[in-house]
Amino acid sequence: MKNIQRFLAYSIFASIISLAFYSCEDDDICTDEGDVPRMVADMYYDGTNVPLEDSIYYWAYVYNDSITKGIREATGTSKDTVLIEKNSALGKTSFGIALRNNSKKEIYYTIAQGPDIDVKDSITGKVIRTILAKRDRLILKYDTLGNGYTSKACGFGLTFKGVDVKLVTKTANGAGNWIKKIETVNTEIKDGSTTVIKLFANERN
Numbered sequence: 001m002k003n004i005q006r007f008l009a010y011s012i013f014a015s016i017i018s019l020a021f022y023s024c025e026d027d028d029i030c031t032d033e034g035d036v037p038r039m040v041a042d043m044y045y046d047g048t049n050v051p052l053e054d055s056i057y058y059w060a061y062v063y064n065d066s067i068t069k070g071i072r073e074a075t076g077t078s079k080d081t082v083l084i085e086k087n088s089a090l091g092k093t094s095f096g097i098a099l100r101n102n103s104k105k106e107i108y109y110t111i112a113q114g115p116d117i118d119v120k121d122s123i124t125g126k127v128i129r130t131i132l133a134k135r136d137r138l139i140l141k142y143d144t145l146g147n148g149y150t151s152k153a154c155g156f157g158l159t160f161k162g163v164d165v166k167l168v169t170k171t172a173n174g175a176g177n178w179i180k181k182i183e184t185v186n187t188e189i190k191d192g193s194t195t196v197i198k199l200f201a202n203e204r205n
Contacts, residue, residue: 037160038096038192039107039140046180046200051093054204057112057133060085060097063104081108088115096192099160101145109138113178114204134178137168138197142189159190165197178202 043052061081084107089095097109112133119129143162165184170176181200189196 035157036192037099037158037189039099039109039165039189039197040094040096040192040195041182041197041199042094042195043092043199043201046202052201052203053091053093054201055088055090055114056092056095057088057115058086058095058097059083059110060099061108061110062100062102063106065103094195099140099189101158105142107140109140111136111138111179113201136170136177136179138165138179138182139168140165157190159188161188163187163189163196178204 043054043056044050045052061083064080064082084100085098087097099107112135114133116133117131118127119131120126121128141164142160146159146161147157163184164187165182167177167179167182179199179201183198183200184196185198186194186196
């Protein structure tokens with residue numbers, strides 16, 4: 001009798017576990033794929049609405065709150081900032097970069113069009129110089145933080161409101177930039193799938 005009771009108890013327990021496992025849908029799992037807030041950029045050929053496909057390498061920085069001095073360079077490369085993400089989007093027309101709350105309410109992005117190229121010695125195979133890819137910098141500023149519904153799995157998460165993104169121009173007319181222009185199309189970021197900026201550039205040579 002006891003053996004039968006144990007068997008029934010085990011069977012019920014296994015059935016519950018199996019039911020829970022098989023009833024789990026895609027939106028029951030909280031992932032970084034479109035759920036977590038990111039600065040999403042769609043790329044276009046300059047002066048058009050034609051999507052530009054390219055390989056982009058990027059770095060994201062925020063102000064280091066443990067340092068009392070202000071940022072000496074509002075470019076995301078000074079020692080008063082901390083790297084929060086380094087990644088790439090290969091052969092894409094859109095990419096999303098990390099955000100993080102900080103006391104300055106600013107995030108700094110360095111965006112490279114394509115990879116750096118190592119030039120090697122034909123005999124030794126050693127790298128003799130590196131040709132750096134074209135790099136531009138963006139500064140994202142936000143006004144306030146809020147809480148918004150993200151997804152069934154993630155529930156409510158952090159949102160960034162009053163968002164404005166600016167391109168740091170290298171010359172008065174921006175002639176030295178590979179990114180020719182950007183447009184902020186959404187001022188609130190609550191997920192990683194909604195476009196925040198349109199980025200206009202020329203095809204890489």
